[in-house]
Amino acid sequence: MELEFYGAAGEVTGSCHVLRVAGRTVLLDCGLLQGGHDAAARNTAPFPFDARRIDAVVLSHAHIDHCGRLPLLVKRGFRGPIYTNAACRDLLPVLLRDTAELAARDVERSNRRRDPDERPAVALYDLQDVERTLELVHALRYDERRALLPGLEVCVRDAGHILGSSSLELWCSEGPVTRKLVFSGDLGQYDSPILQDPHHFDTADLVLMESTYGERLHRDRAATVVELGEIIAQAARDRGNVLIPAFAVGRSQEILYLLGLHHDAWQLRNWQIFLDSPMAIEASKIYWRHAERFDADAVHLRAQFAAMPELSNLHLCRTPDESRAINELRSHALVIAGSGMCNGGRILHHLMHNLERPECHVVITGFQAPGTLGRALVDRAPFVRIYGHSIRVAAKVHTLGGLSAHGDQDDLLKWYEAFEGRPPVRLVHGEPRSADALRAKLAALGAQVAVAKAGERLDLVTMEGLR
Ligand SMILES: [Zn+2]
Structure with a gap:
């Protein structure tokens, strides 16, 4: 039973974490990298896993830095179920079709400017890949615990970030050992317009937490x-x-x-x-x-x-x-x-x-x-x-600073403080400065906390380095 960080470790975009439990492999998110001169190359690079051997995906929300590489995963052979909240399922076609259409236009433009001896550019994925992806999506109700695979039960909870956004509560079991992992997804601001506040959890053995605005306070x-x-x-x-x-x-x-x-x-x-x-x-x-x-x-x-x-x-x-x-x-x-x-x-x-x-x-x-x-x-x-x-x-x-879809440092601390007993934390989804500022704040509360590193593996049975 282990968790491996792949994307959004030490940066904001490209959210993707690999959970291995009872012989199955599950992805938490499969997002696109955005911004930076090397984003396109990193998006097309091979995954550090075989897409055909992924058993399922659990998706936190429909933002493209969390869902944008799902069609690529399907293009490379993934055929398993994609679980997410029903409202997120409804938003996915809008986001993913738009991304495929933009990619097609970009490729067309760069091929028009291409030298005759250069290889033509190919889009990351096309509309057909998107349609095949959408067929794999299964909706989960908020606050309902469901067995998804042998050894894995999941409950999606409202994260208050965008419509259909979830924090994921995952119970992972192998033999006599069960560990509860909470993945925050992206957390909204408290009292934001339209949406409800982020769900508060009581317990966890490990918290995987976003840190986008870990160093900032929003304007009122x-x-x-x-x-x-x-x-x-x-x-x-x-x-x-x-x-x-x-x-x-x-x-x-x-x-x-x-x-x-x-x-x-x-x-x-x-x-x-x-x-x-x-x-x-x-x-x-x-x-x-x-x-x-x-x-x-x-x-x-x-x-x-x-x-x-x-x-x-x-x-x-x-x-x-x-x-x-x-x-x-x-x-x-x-x-x-x-x-x-x-x-x-x-x-x-x-x-x-x-x-x-x-x-x-x-x-x-x-x-x-x-x-x-x-x-x-x-x-x-x-x-x-x-x-x-x-x-x-x-x-x-x-x-105008006060309309952000992400909670600020105070919001993030408030969300974490709802847990009983200060569970250990790995911080994801933040630029190094933000993640580090939040790390210091959480450490001052008494949490065992570190910023996740790409490629780092955590053993969820021994919990080595986590307690
Ligand atoms: Zn988001």
């Missing part, structure tokens, strides 16, 4: 919401537009929710609101169908609307023509579009038309990786390049 959420209202009011006085780059799943729905909640106070009837992302439109429909996972405030708001949310001035833009038509509007257009880090997608042409206008406002609401256009805007670059053009940044750029 209430202050963040007030600030968003003030930005919209200022943009109205300036007679400009508001652009909000947003991830299609999670962030787009939170922003829409806030706009619905504060529709009157923020005088949004004077605005035209655009959700300019087919993927975000699909994800919003799925959020709406899973109201059973909403918190009390969101249930209350939902009762007042027939769709999510029912704003009379909300336009859902599916086609590129609908998206381009927004460029005609000089003021009172509020545009939510992807990508969240401005490194692609429809937000680019909106930025191109609005960045040079001082009366316009850009609202950054999520993590911006180094090297992305979003990061350049946050860092106040005076000029940026979009579609090969140099664009002067005259619009006002606002960075």
Whole structure:
């Protein structure tokens, strides 16, 4: 019985851990690596295991850094079941099909520029691989303990991060020994809009815990919401537009929710609101169908609307023509579009038309990786390049910290402190600085804690080095 770290050890993306129990091998997540010059090469590299010999996958949530290499696993011979929560199962087709389509477009572009004697590029996987993957997905109910394989029982618990996100509770048995492993998945903030708080566990023999914001405290959420209202009011006085780059799943729905909640106070009837992302439109429909996972405030708001949310001035833009038509509007257009880090997608042409206008406002609401256009805007670059053009940044750029989908250091500590008896911890899913800061905090609480290393194996029978 052992656990081996493969991805998201010492970094944020590429979540993947290998659990061996009673002669079976199970993956916890199988995510894509994102960002960094070598991500593409690392994604295509062979797995350190034979995909055909993996018996099952248990998936924490539908973010691409957790599920994005599942179709590659299938392409390389995996045929077992993929277990995840029902809402996550509903979001997976949206995310994985989009990833395959983006990959196909990237390959087409690089093959057009290729020298005749160079080998043509091949996509990591295609839509067929995605469809075969989706056929393997089995839904698990929250809070229901299920035997998945001989020696392995699993219960998925709400992690409050995005819709359908789970922390995994795994009971592993070999002969007389049973160990309970808790994998946090990605943990949401407490009191975040729409979703419930992360589930608190009582016991564990080993905790595998994310550390994305292990060194940071988010700005107060209430202050963040007030600030968003003030930005919209200022943009109205300036007679400009508001652009909000947003991830299609999670962030787009939170922003829409806030706009619905504060529709009157923020005088949004004077605005035209655009959700300019087919993927975000699909994800919003799925959020709406899973109201059973909403918190009390969101249930209350939902009762007042027939769709999510029912704003009379909300336009859902599916086609590129609908998206381009927004460029005609000089003021009172509020545009939510992807990508969240401005490194692609429809937000680019909106930025191109609005960045040079001082009366316009850009609202950054999520993590911006180094090297992305979003990061350049946050860092106040005076000029940026979009579609090969140099664009002067005259619009006002606002960075709102309080809307993150990840809990901050206090949230992470609060989640851990709910365990009885300070179980041992391995930290995953964090840049080294964040993981190390959280390690020091947990150690001060008396936990046996270390940052997971790629390739490290833990013996869950002897628990060597864990107690
Ligand atoms: Zn996530």
